[in-house]
Amino acid sequence: MEQTRPALSPVPVVHLRGAVALLGRFPALAGVDLDIEARRIVLLRGANGAGKTTLLRTLAGLVPVAGGEAVVLGVDLVADPRAVRHRVGLLGHATGLYDELTVGDNVRFWARAAGADPADVERALTRLGLDGRLRTVAVGRLSAGQRRRTSLACLIARRPELWLLDEPHAGLDQEGRDLVDTLVREAVAAGATVVLSSHELDRSLQLADSVITVAGGVVRPDPSPAPGANDGDAR
Amino acid sequence: MTTQLDAAPEGLDSTGSRGTRVLGVLAIVGLAALALFGLVLSPPDASQGEVVRILYVHVPSATFAYIGCFLTTIGSAMFLWRRSAWWELVAYASAEIATVFTAIVLVTGMIWGRPTWGVFWVWDARLTSTAMLLLLLLGYLAVRRLPADHDVRTKRSAIIGLLLVPNVIIVRQSVQWWRTLHQKPTLLANGVGAKIEGLMLFSLFIGFIAIGLVFAWLLIHRFRLAWLEDQLDDAGLDAAIAERRSEGEPS
Amino acid sequence: MIRDALLIAGKDLRLELRSRVALNQVLPFALLVLVLFAFALDPDKSVLTQATPGLYWIAVLFSALLALQRSFAIEATDGNRDALRLSGLDPAGIFLGKVMAVSAQLLVLEALLGVGVAVLYTSRIEGWILLAVTSVVATASIAAAGTLYGVLAAGLRVRETLLPLLLLPVLAPVLIGSTRAFEAALNGSPSEGWPWVGLMSIFASLYVVAGIFGFGPLLEES
Amino acid sequence: MSGNWGYVVAAWVIVFGGLGTYSVRTILRGRSISKQVPPEKRRWS
Numbered sequence: 039m040e041q042t043r044p045a046l047s048p049v050p051v052v053h054l055r056g057a058v059a060l061l062g063r064f065p066a067l068a069g070v071d072l073d074i075e076a077r078r079i080v081l082l083r084g085a086n087g088a089g090k091t092t093l094l095r096t097l098a099g100l101v102p103v104a105g106g107e108a109v110v111l112g113v114d115l116v117a118d119p120r121a122v123r124h125r126v127g128l129l130g131h132a133t134g135l136y137d138e139l140t141v142g143d144n145v146r147f148w149a150r151a152a153g154a155d156p157a158d159v160e161r162a163l164t165r166l167g168l169d170g171r172l173r174t175v176a177v178g179r180l181s182a183g184q185r186r187r188t189s190l191a192c193l194i195a196r197r198p199e200l201w202l203l204d205e206p207h208a209g210l211d212q213e214g215r216d217l218v219d220t221l222v223r224e225a226v227a228a229g230a231t232v233v234l235s236s237h238e239l240d241r242s243l244q245l246a247d248s249v250i251t252v253a254g255g256v257v258r259p260d261p262s263p264a265p266g267a268n269d270g271d272a273r
Numbered sequence: 274m275t276t277q278l279d280a281a282p283e284g285l286d287s288t289g290s291r292g293t294r295v296l297g298v299l300a301i302v303g304l305a306a307l308a309l310f311g312l313v314l315s316p317p318d319a320s321q322g323e324v325v326r327i328l329y330v331h332v333p334s335a336t337f338a339y340i341g342c343f344l345t346t347i348g349s350a351m352f353l354w355r356r357s358a359w360w361e362l363v364a365y366a367s368a369e370i371a372t373v374f375t376a377i378v379l380v381t382g383m384i385w386g387r388p389t390w391g392v393f394w395v396w397d398a399r400l401t402s403t404a405m406l407l408l409l410l411l412g413y414l415a416v417r418r419l420p421a422d423h424d425v426r427t428k429r430s431a432i433i434g435l436l437l438v439p440n441v442i443i444v445r446q447s448v449q450w451w452r453t454l455h456q457k458p459t460l461l462a463n464g465v466g467a468k469i470e471g472l473m474l475f476s477l478f479i480g481f482i483a484i485g486l487v488f489a490w491l492l493i494h495r496f497r498l499a500w501l502e503d504q505l506d507d508a509g510l511d512a513a514i515a516e517r518r519s520e521g522e523p524s
Numbered sequence: 525m526i527r528d529a530l531l532i533a534g535k536d537l538r539l540e541l542r543s544r545v546a547l548n549q550v551l552p553f554a555l556l557v558l559v560l561f562a563f564a565l566d567p568d569k570s571v572l573t574q575a576t577p578g579l580y581w582i583a584v585l586f587s588a589l590l591a592l593q594r595s596f597a598i599e600a601t602d603g604n605r606d607a608l609r610l611s612g613l614d615p616a617g618i619f620l621g622k623v624m625a626v627s628a629q630l631l632v633l634e635a636l637l638g639v640g641v642a643v644l645y646t647s648r649i650e651g652w653i654l655l656a657v658t659s660v661v662a663t664a665s666i667a668a669a670g671t672l673y674g675v676l677a678a679g680l681r682v683r684e685t686l687l688p689l690l691l692l693p694v695l696a697p698v699l700i701g702s703t704r705a706f707e708a709a710l711n712g713s714p715s716e717g718w719p720w721v722g723l724m725s726i727f728a729s730l731y732v733v734a735g736i737f738g739f740g741p742l743l744e745e746s
Numbered sequence: 747m748s749g750n751w752g753y754v755v756a757a758w759v760i761v762f763g764g765l766g767t768y769s770v771r772t773i774l775r776g777r778s779i780s781k782q783v784p785p786e787k788r789r790w791s
Binding site for chain 4 (some may be wrong): 286287288290308311312321322324326327330331334356372373376377380381384385387388454487490494495497498501502504505
């Protein structure tokens with residue numbers, strides 16, 4: 039699709055060397071080395087508090103890189119973390135939706151903010167099954183799973199080049215999880231790259247083509263590499 | 274990096290240095306001279322009497338309170354523009370000192386006003402805008418001292434510091450217009466602007482020098498204190514990173 | 525920038541239309557303040573009529589504090605700040621949009637409050653042009669300074685107490701200016717009011733510029 | 747107006763007392779916090 043950069047770009051989508059990210063004074067990332075090539079689906083795994091969420095937020099340009107190198111989609115995050123933001127889609131624990139507005143209003147607002155086509159809004163709503171009655175319901179009245187779907191609709195309407203999904207399966211029913219996997223595969227087929235963290239290991243291992251273990255704020259060599267594993271350098 | 278080559282000799286654990294000690298002695302000498310000239314040698318004023326002696330400390334304090342505000346705004350601007358942590362500390366240190374000076378100015382102004390006007394407080398333009406200045410400075414300090422992330426505190430307080438002088442100018446202007454609409458001219462004619470000369474002028478001059486020395490001495494010490502506080506915040510980052518990495522060490 | 529501002533303003537106003545917080549809570553609060561003034565000051569003497577401009581603007585100022593708190597409360601969830609930063613919206617546009625939305629709500633509130641004052645305090649209303657221009661300029665000043673200081677206080681545990689401390693001293697010139705200009709208009713001597721409008725215009729411009737440049741760095745903190 | 751020495755003394759006491767108290771507080775805080783920071787980070791000493 040048109041949103042991808044030149045296909046054979048020599049620059050990997052993600053390139054981190056010794057990246058440090060601080061939350062206050064706590065080094066949530068303590069020197070991460072990581073390379074991710076385009077059109078990969080990479081699964082992050084690790085215990086709670088290992089640094090998965092911070093890694094995803096750092097890749098989105100939301101957490102400043104306090105040390106080391108970090109280049110995402112060709113943008114140097116140390117120099118200008120803002121430049122990458124409109125090109126990534128982050129699905130986090132918090133939805134970022136306005137409770138008082140309807141599903142349709144929310145998706146339209148965030149999509150227009152990113153400069154998306156109105157047709158993409160309709161397509162996203164339809165794709166997530168939100169085009170019917172739910173469209174005019176205020177987000178505050180939705181179930182957790184329906185909010186998740188709304189967030190996903192906002193995300194796909196923006197057509198990001200890099201998808202960063204933090205526990206995308208959480209709170210969804212079977213059908214919803216299947217839908218997430220389908221959307222991820224479609225996005226990669228269209229040229230995007232996906233990094234996700236999940237506790238649904240069985241499901242995610244089928245989906246991902248590399249697995250990366252995060253522990254203690256760094257990337258560990260994987261003890262049991264998945265097929266085509268793109269494990270980060272050990273430190 | 275953290276190896277200590279030499280242990281600090283006892284007695285060096287302070288924000289003092291040879292320069293500040295010299296400055297401190299000069300400031301004390303200046304204050305003594307100010308007391309001599311201001312309280313003993315200079316004559317009482319023809320119209321104000323002995324009360325004029327308050328002005329020898331009041332007026333210089335007001336001047337340096339304003340200088341402190343200017344430093345805060347300049348420091349905040351340099352911090353926002355050049356990311357200069359040094360200037361940020363200058364802004365913080367001078368804001369705190371300016372707050373102390375402004376409080377002194379307000380209280381001495383009220384004490385001066387009691388015998389001069391017969392009341393402690395009148396809604397005089399100068400007095401009112403000084404009170405507003407104190408509130409603005411307290412707002413800056415409240416944000417700078419928030420129990421929040423260092424980055425959050427410095428950035429937010431710098432924006433307030435940047436707007437400090439523009440705010441003071443607008444507040445002064447509005448208060449001035451406000452009072453001149455309902456002017457009671459006798460109040461202002463008796464004010465600080467009255468002409469002074471001779472030993473009285475010299476005493477005021479000594480006052481500027483002495484208070485200026487105190488201001489400079491305080492600024493250096495307060496700056497170093499703020500710098501130490503920052504160092505304390507930064508200390509241990511390397512250790513924290515090492516500790517963080519060891520969390521994930523396979524056991 | 526303007527496109528982003530309109531998008532944000534539209535979103536905030538739509539949110540207000542759906543939630544009606546300003547209409548159902550802030551407006552009654554403002555009217556309540558007017559009634560409380562009548563309790564505090566003897567309504568039979570002419571104090572209320574004489575003090576109408578000041579009481580009116582005090583009521584507006586306190587209501588503006590509530591409106592501003594509300595304006596930032598809707599962006600207060602953590603996901604929201606992230607979403608705004610990821611959205612690609614120009615921070616200056618976000619600032620202007622917030623200012624526009626707050627201004628629009630305050631102008632409606634001021635109009636209704638004006639009716640309230642005329643009825644409750646039986647004040648005679650004259651000098652329409654000066655009154656209208658003063659309201660617009662003062663509202664822009666309050667909204668611009670309030671939005672900038674609102675984001676300074678946003679995301680902090682102490683925001684409810686910090687915002688009034690930061691904002692009210694700064695808005696003192698606006699209170700003085702709008703009150704004097706209203707007095708001039710009601711006394712039939714509008715020429716005394718225009719310099720105040722000029723001063724408030726400078727104030728509003730200062731804060732719009734400061735907000736356009738300052739909003740980006742402030743939004744950046746994680 | 748010669749009976750106004752009380753005001754003069756009060757004002758001077760406030761100036762000298764205020765500045766003195768603030769100075770002492772700053773110095774003492776500086777001493778206590780200096781001990782917690784390694785000396786090579788104190789460039790002035």
